[in-house]
Amino acid sequence: MADERKERFFLDSLRRALGPPPQASRPMEDLFPRKPSAEDQRLLGAVSGRSEREREELLRRLRAAAAPLHLQIEAVVDLAAARATVLRLVAEKSPEWGGEKQLVAWSHKLIESLDLAEPLARQGIPLWMTAPIDPGLAPEAAAEERARQRARIAASFIGITTADFCLAETATVVLRSRPGEPRSVALLPSIHIALVRRGQILADLKELFALLRWDERYRGAGVSNCLSLISGPSKTADIEATMVHGAHGPREMFLLILPD
Amino acid sequence: MSAVRTERYVEESRRGIADPVLRRALSGLQERFGRGTAEAYRRLPEGPGLRQTAHAIREKAIANLDLLLERLAARIRANGGEVFFAATGEEAVSYCAGIARRRGVKLAVKGKSMVTEEIGLNSVLAAQGVEVVETDLGEYIIQLAGESPSHIIAPAIHKTRNEVADLFARKLGIPYTTDPPRLTQAARRALREKFLAADMGISGVNLACAETGHISTVSNEGNIRMATTLPPVHVAFMGLERIVARLDEYEIILRLLCRGASVQDIGTYVSLIGGPRRPGESDGPEEFHLVVVDNGRSRLLADPRFREMLCCIRCAACLNVCPVYGRIGGHAYGFAYSGPVGAVVTPLLTGVQRGRDLCRGETLCGACKDACSMDIDLPRMLLELRAILAAGDATWGVKPEGGLERNVWRIWAGLVSHPGLYERLLRAGAVLQGLLPRGVAGWIRRLPPPLSGWTQSRDFPPLAKAPFRSRWARRRREVGRG
Amino acid sequence: MTVKKSVTLFVPCLVDAFRPEAAEAVVTVFERLGIAVEYPPGQTCCGQPAFNAGYREEARRAARHFLRLFADCETIVAPSGSCVAMVRHHVPTLFEHEPRWRELARRTAARTFEFTEYLVDVLGAEDLGASFAARVTYHDSCHLLRGLRVQEQPRRLLRRVKGLEFVEMKNADCCCGFGGAFSVKYPDISSALVADKVAWIQQSGAEAVVGGDLGCLLNIEGALRRKELPLRVLHIAQVLAGGCPPAGGPGP
Numbered sequence: 001m002a003d004e005r006k007e008r009f010f011l012d013s014l015r016r017a018l019g020p021p022p023q024a025s026r027p028m029e030d031l032f033p034r035k036p037s038a039e040d041q042r043l044l045g046a047v048s049g050r051s052e053r054e055r056e057e058l059l060r061r062l063r064a065a066a067a068p069l070h071l072q073i074e075a076v077v078d079l080a081a082a083r084a085t086v087l088r089l090v091a092e093k094s095p096e097w098g099g100e101k102q103l104v105a106w107s108h109k110l111i112e113s114l115d116l117a118e119p120l121a122r123q124g125i126p127l128w129m130t131a132p133i134d135p136g137l138a139p140e141a142a143a144e145e146r147a148r149q150r151a152r153i154a155a156s157f158i159g160i161t162t163a164d165f166c167l168a169e170t171a172t173v174v175l176r177s178r179p180g181e182p183r184s185v186a187l188l189p190s191i192h193i194a195l196v197r198r199g200q201i202l203a204d205l206k207e208l209f210a211l212l213r214w215d216e217r218y219r220g221a222g223v224s225n226c227l228s229l230i231s232g233p234s235k236t237a238d239i240e241a242t243m244v245h246g247a248h249g250p251r252e253m254f255l256l257i258l259p260d
Numbered sequence: 261m262s263a264v265r266t267e268r269y270v271e272e273s274r275r276g277i278a279d280p281v282l283r284r285a286l287s288g289l290q291e292r293f294g295r296g297t298a299e300a301y302r303r304l305p306e307g308p309g310l311r312q313t314a315h316a317i318r319e320k321a322i323a324n325l326d327l328l329l330e331r332l333a334a335r336i337r338a339n340g341g342e343v344f345f346a347a348t349g350e351e352a353v354s355y356c357a358g359i360a361r362r363r364g365v366k367l368a369v370k371g372k373s374m375v376t377e378e379i380g381l382n383s384v385l386a387a388q389g390v391e392v393v394e395t396d397l398g399e400y401i402i403q404l405a406g407e408s409p410s411h412i413i414a415p416a417i418h419k420t421r422n423e424v425a426d427l428f429a430r431k432l433g434i435p436y437t438t439d440p441p442r443l444t445q446a447a448r449r450a451l452r453e454k455f456l457a458a459d460m461g462i463s464g465v466n467l468a469c470a471e472t473g474h475i476s477t478v479s480n481e482g483n484i485r486m487a488t489t490l491p492p493v494h495v496a497f498m499g500l501e502r503i504v505a506r507l508d509e510y511e512i513i514l515r516l517l518c519r520g521a522s523v524q525d526i527g528t529y530v531s532l533i534g535g536p537r538r539p540g541e542s543d544g545p546e547e548f549h550l551v552v553v554d555n556g557r558s559r560l561l562a563d564p565r566f567r568e569m570l571c572c573i574r575c576a577a578c579l580n581v582c583p584v585y586g587r588i589g590g591h592a593y594g595f596a597y598s599g600p601v602g603a604v605v606t607p608l609l610t611g612v613q614r615g616r617d618l619c620r621g622e623t624l625c626g627a628c629k630d631a632c633s634m635d636i637d638l639p640r641m642l643l644e645l646r647a648i649l650a651a652g653d654a655t656w657g658v659k660p661e662g663g664l665e666r667n668v669w670r671i672w673a674g675l676v677s678h679p680g681l682y683e684r685l686l687r688a689g690a691v692l693q694g695l696l697p698r699g700v701a702g703w704i705r706r707l708p709p710p711l712s713g714w715t716q717s718r719d720f721p722p723l724a725k726a727p728f729r730s731r732w733a734r735r736r737r738e739v740g741r742g
Numbered sequence: 743m744t745v746k747k748s749v750t751l752f753v754p755c756l757v758d759a760f761r762p763e764a765a766e767a768v769v770t771v772f773e774r775l776g777i778a779v780e781y782p783p784g785q786t787c788c789g790q791p792a793f794n795a796g797y798r799e800e801a802r803r804a805a806r807h808f809l810r811l812f813a814d815c816e817t818i819v820a821p822s823g824s825c826v827a828m829v830r831h832h833v834p835t836l837f838e839h840e841p842r843w844r845e846l847a848r849r850t851a852a853r854t855f856e857f858t859e860y861l862v863d864v865l866g867a868e869d870l871g872a873s874f875a876a877r878v879t880y881h882d883s884c885h886l887l888r889g890l891r892v893q894e895q896p897r898r899l900l901r902r903v904k905g906l907e908f909v910e911m912k913n914a915d916c917c918c919g920f921g922g923a924f925s926v927k928y929p930d931i932s933s934a935l936v937a938d939k940v941a942w943i944q945q946s947g948a949e950a951v952v953g954g955d956l957g958c959l960l961n962i963e964g965a966l967r968r969k970e971l972p973l974r975v976l977h978i979a980q981v982l983a984g985g986c987p988p989a990g991g992p993g994p
């Protein structure tokens with residue numbers, strides 16, 4: 001095919017530009033190692049052997065990093081406290097684009113265990129739980145279902161997600177895309193609430209990447225098709241360098257941290 | 261390729277200098293970011309030496325580009341994405357235009373991407389009836405105003421809030437306000453509609469990783485995440501050099517990118533994207549295309565003098581410290597890339613001869629090298645470009661400089677290697693300068709061409725009555741006598 | 743002092759022609775320290791102007807002359823940051839393909855020092871017993887600062903001068919816009935740069951601005967003289983020589 005020829009031509013001209021290939025000395029094991037390095041081992045060890053004191057320290061660093069980013073952190077003692085926090089936010093905040101209050105949340109065990117549906121229903125506030133698209137659906141039906149979910153997410157003023165990890169150093173929430181856990185729940189609503197367990201807090205990007213590269217539990221999916229690192233609400237300083245929160249993504253972001 | 265106006269450097273720089281609003285904005289930007297970046301490098305846990313580590317990572321990646329790109333492409337394809345290798349800007353643009361035609365795209369939303377500025381994507385898509393909306397707030401402002409970006413990271417730095425207020429009142433039909441939060445809100449509302457309606461999302465690539473097979477985008481606003489999540493097609497453009505081998509290397513470059521670009525530890529949204537949405541996922545694009553663009557980059561790769569430039573990640577840290585950029589602004593550089601990075605890369609991509617004022621119009625102060633997140637020796641490459649312009653260079657299509665300038669330097673070289681002659685000329689000069697008009701303290705008010713540029717705003721020092729060489733001789737005689 | 747030290751002075755072309763007092767001041771400082779000064783006759787230029795303009799063959803001719811002249815000198819000291827940066831960093835690369843010259847260039851590079859760098863880093867001398875009664879600010883010349891990483895040395899020396907009140911100006915490390923041929927070829931940009939520099943100097947409240955590179959100093963002084971401002975512009979050696987009477991420098 002024409003594109004394939006083009007590709008060969010492209011890569012050949014690249015190789016010509018690179019000059020005579022020092023093939024023997026290409027550092028393949030360095031470019032794409034098959035075993036974790038000593039540094040990787042150290043990082044993996046740090047994650048798995050973290051003491052309670054060190055976890056406390058991570059939480060402290062997370063709070064310190066979050067404050068200047070306007071990422072609001074609430075360490076809650078249990079599920080009931082988390083529920084109360086969410087309900088408080090629902091009561092306090094109002095929809096940015098007008099209309100009724102609606103919420104959307106990932107269908108995730110942790111979120112389901114908050115039992116939000118019932119108290120919200122009492123106030124007449126709908127809570128939409130997202131769902132994977134059934135692979136058995138015909139393409140048109142699947143497209144319809146997607147459009148329906150999109151409309152609900154866009155109409156919600158609060159979106160609730162969990163996270164795969166959380167990074168203390170940069171106050172970053174790590175979301176890996178999966179069926180039933182749409183990315184736009186953390187993007188289209190004006191307020192994003194993320195729930196994590198204390199044990200999901202890592203020190204930094206280095207630890208995250210070491211896990212993604214070498215830990216069997218995460219390695220298979222690797223980076224997956226989309227990994228989002230979110231560090232606070234959306235912001236811009238494009239008009240006379242004045243900082244404004246809520247450029248395109250959520251204006252406010254809350255991170256609720258539950259005990260393990 | 262988008263329009264190249266590098267020949268107008270002198271003219272356009274004059275315009276920038278004469279614009280007090282621009283000057284104020286630029287000095288504010290440089291004050292905030294210029295100093296902040298250096299401080300951010302110092303605060304790195306590894307210390308500022310991490311820039312050298314990053315440089316080595318980038319050099320290794322560049323030296324193995326073929327392997328890295330093959331690996332990246334294989335991974336993305338295995339994940340269901342498409343990869344297209346475009347030798348020229350035209351090929352890249354027409355590939356994207358082809359997708360737009362096939363899918364009947366009416367509206368495309370774009371995240372900030374310098375390479376699409378470089379290849380002139382927007383105008384081609386527009387010509388086939390696609391509405392292309394820039395979604396970075398700064399880019400959106402200048403698109404509404406019908407202008408081009410003047411800074412890689414802060415494209416609308418040259419616009420005041422009053423100008424934005426006028427613009428939004430006219431184009432978005434909102435009540436006139438100069439309040440940045442309200443203006444931002446207006447753009448947020450208008451662009452949200454576009455995101456939700458778009459048929460295609462277009463982004464650049466800050467950095468790709470071969471090992472994992474992903475590209476990545478960084479933004480604070482979330483616009484790129486919108487553009488890469490909501491529309492059914494995502495087309496990402498990357499210069500062929502924007503890649504590293506491993507994820508741990510990616511981490512180092514990412515941290516430096518965020519510090520260099522905006523003195524942040526990390527951008528608000530970093531997306532690592534390896535392909536289209538998976539079965540069962542309800543959002544994310546159903547088609548993902550990566551367009552890898554050469555457009556002259558392999559010529560840099562082939563020239564050992566300029567290969568280093570491919571280490572650049574377009575963080576714009578060099579702009580934020582450059583005294584020349586700080587006075588003339590981005591438009592003077594006449595192409596997508598401005599500041600020190602533009603002064604080197606634009607002539608190499610668009611013609612050294614026509615870009616000669618970009619190569620020569622800097623002071624070589626070296627601030628850019630110290631600020632560069634990838635520790636790139638930009639002054640060295642400016643010197644190489646000047647050498648090419650002076651002596652000519654077939655590979656870059658430059659003829660040797662002729663005429664007056666060359667002769668002046670030849671004569672100079674003769675003089676400085678013949679001290680006797682040199683000394684006589686010095687003495688003659690001390691006498692002849694008597695003919696020139698003087699200001700205070702004997703300083704010269706006006707010099708004849710070709711030196712008249714100096715005295716445009718400055719006096720010129722008079723030659724000392726006796727140069728040091730004769731004073732020394734006198735001194736020795738006296739000491740000898742005494 | 744048991745070992746009698748000596749240095750060989752390289753007086754760059756601009757100092758020689760426009761500000762010989764600066765070189766004389768260097769001699770005075772060294773003599774006061776008991777260091778013998780040699781000055782090989784026939785000095786001209788290190789090649790920097792041509793090199794910066796891209797004329798490498800011409801720069802090589804100048805550099806060869808320089809290298810020949812200083813071939814046997816043990817320690818070379820020059821009152822100019824950019825010339826020393828040229829000798830240290832660029833001259834060796836100019837002879838990349840001429841092994842014999844390259845060797846000589848490397849050897850020479852290792853023995854060449856900028857004046858304040860030599861005083862502080864090599865001699866460990868900071869208090870030179872100088873006195874200079876004025877409020878003084880210091881301009882960091884680019885090649886001295888970023889080429890040689892000389893930033894603290896001149897400040898330390900100035901702070902030890904009796905009667906001298908040292909004040910920092912804003913953006914002391916920002917280029918003054920000289921840039922050699924740049925200042926003549928791109929006068930608009932160069933003028934904009936020096937205008938800001940002059941403003942920062944004025945804001946500092948200093949009566950004199952001091953630096954270690956004559957190109958910058960002439961540029962700054964040229965702008966001051968045109969505006970008929972009474973500030974004095976001095977090479978740091980002139981201050982450190984201390985004998986310089988308050989009214990002795992150039993200026994109105």
Ligand code: SF4
Nearest residue numbers: 572573575576578632
């Ligand atoms: S040259 Fe360096 S500082 Fe400038 S944009 Fe490129 S990486 Fe950033």
